[in-house]
Amino acid sequence: MKQNEIIYFKFPWDRIGITKYFSSSHEAIDNGGTVSKEKNKYAYLPCEAKILKNQWYDDYGYMVEYEAIDKRGTFVMASGHLKKKSDLVVGKTYPMGTIVGEIGSTGNSTGAHDHFRIALNGVRKNPLDYLYVYEGQFVHQEDEKLVKYIKNVKFKTNEEIAKEVIEGKWENGQDRVNKLTEAGYNYDEVQSLVNEMLKPKEEEIKVGDKVEVLKAINYDNGKTFAKYYDKYDVLEVSDNRVVIGIGNTVTSAIDVKNIRKVG
Numbered sequence: 001m002k003q004n005e006i007i008y009f010k011f012p013w014d015r016i017g018i019t020k021y022f023s024s025s026h027e028a029i030d031n032g033g034t035v036s037k038e039k040n041k042y043a044y045l046p047c048e049a050k051i052l053k054n055q056w057y058d059d060y061g062y063m064v065e066y067e068a069i070d071k072r073g074t075f076v077m078a079s080g081h082l083k084k085k086s087d088l089v090v091g092k093t094y095p096m097g098t099i100v101g102e103i104g105s106t107g108n109s110t111g112a113h114d115h116f117r118i119a120l121n122g123v124r125k126n127p128l129d130y131l132y133v134y135e136g137q138f139v140h141q142e143d144e145k146l147v148k149y150i151k152n153v154k155f156k157t158n159e160e161i162a163k164e165v166i167e168g169k170w171e172n173g174q175d176r177v178n179k180l181t182e183a184g185y186n187y188d189e190v191q192s193l194v195n196e197m198l199k200p201k202e203e204e205i206k207v208g209d210k211v212e213v214l215k216a217i218n219y220d221n222g223k224t225f226a227k228y229y230d231k232y233d234v235l236e237v238s239d240n241r242v243v244i245g246i247g248n249t250v251t252s253a254i255d256v257k258n259i260r261k262v263g
């Protein structure tokens with residue numbers, strides 16, 4: 001499937017109103033509050049997925065379990081308590097938005113709701129960390145601050161993320177590994193770009209080059225050199241110290257490790 005991408009899973013319902021949240025004793029979320037309203041009749045596939053199971057469980061009633069793979073690993077998700085056995089066929093792959101089944105109350109359940117769970121590489125996760133609200137989906141007021149919206153997702157390139165790493169936005173060491181991985185970026189790819197960007201470039205940068213300042217610099221005297229322009233001209237190079245400016249006007253002297261040659 002999408003081994004090189006992140007899948008932005010869509011909430012599997014038309015209306016999001018969580019009636020039971022994720023906890024150590026309930027490793028799933030229940031969406032039940034709005035089932036009586038006509039619009040929330042169905043549970044849908046949150047992404048393209050391959051059906052693993054479609055069967056009866058005493059606890060979960062009619063349940064469908066399905067799989068999706070992206071760069072974070074293998075996700076196995078399930079919707080339970082369906083009104084009747086789903087029409088989806090085990091082993092087949094269906095697109096995002098396919099109806100899994102009508103939300104019901106089969107199995108050990110006190111009222112119609114979808115018991116929705118998600119596991120990543122065999123570990124149960126809080127679905128709210130992985131699902132996104134897409135355009136046209138309704139969110140109950142009490143959940144508005146708990147959910148993520150697809151419109152707020154910023155799709156950044158590895159290069160943009162590498163610049164952020166240098167600016168200090170992604171921690172260090174193992175924290176950086178975890179944070180980047182959690183956000184769906186490939187740590188090795190990003191870090192090698194970072195290393196590339198930070199490599200001393202004194203032999204590469206020469207007078208007349210155009211350079212980009214990688215981060216705002218704080219000088220010993222407390223002053224800050226902020227980047228006002230996307231590109232500066234290199235006016236003078238001596239060892240690691242590079243004088244940059246616009247045209248012939250000197251802007252600053254800066255360490256070579258804080259700049260990068262562009263275009």
Ligand SMILES: [Zn+2]
Nearest residue numbers: 028029030115
């Ligand atoms: Zn439940």
